[in-house]
Amino acid sequence: MPVLNDLFLPLNDCHFITTVITLSEVLVMPLRERKPQLAKKYKDILTMSENIDILDINIEIAKETAQIRADYTLKTPDAIQLAAAKYSSVDYFLTNDHRLKIFKGLNIILLSDL
Numbered sequence: 001m002p003v004l005n006d007l008f009l010p011l012n013d014c015h016f017i018t019t020v021i022t023l024s025e026v027l028v029m030p031l032r033e034r035k036p037q038l039a040k041k042y043k044d045i046l047t048m049s050e051n052i053d054i055l056d057i058n059i060e061i062a063k064e065t066a067q068i069r070a071d072y073t074l075k076t077p078d079a080i081q082l083a084a085a086k087y088s089s090v091d092y093f094l095t096n097d098h099r100l101k102i103f104k105g106l107n108i109i110l111l112s113d114l
Contacts, residue, residue, distance in 0.1 A: 016052045016094075019061075019084045021077050023047070023054065061087050072102055082106065 023046050030038035046052055055061070057080060064083035068074060074082070078100060085093045086105050093106040101108050 014051060016049075017055060017085065017088045017090055018046070018052065019055045019057060019080055021057075021080050025077065055084050055088065057084070058087075068103065068105075074100070074103070 023043065026042045026046070027039050030036070030042060046054060057065075061080065061083045064086060065076065065079045068079040068082050069076065072079070078097065081095075082093065082100065082103050082105070091107065093100070093103075093108045094111065095108060096111045098110055098112075101110070
């Protein structure tokens with residue numbers, strides 16, 4: 001997606017925050033397809049990019065995750081991502097999952113809207 005390529009360029013003003021959940025999710029397909037080089041490329045992009053920070057899950061994020069799950073009945077990985085974004089006071093939450101638009105605690109933007 002060309003829009004995403006531009007967003008992730010280190011020279012733009014965008015700074016991304018995600019969690020270790022993202023890393024575990026994006027590695028599944030290349031590992032399943034026995035493509036270790038692609039898995040390494042994804043890992044390197046997430047862990048070495050100057051404009052991406054990966055958060056560990058802490059107690060505050062875990063508590064907020066539980067509250068989000070209770071309020072919205074979302075799956076744990078989705079609730080963790082939302083909780084981490086809220087914890088980090090992000091300006092926007094970028095997703096490809098239209099179901100997350102139900103969450104009212106963040107300004108959620110769908111990739112399809114870019």
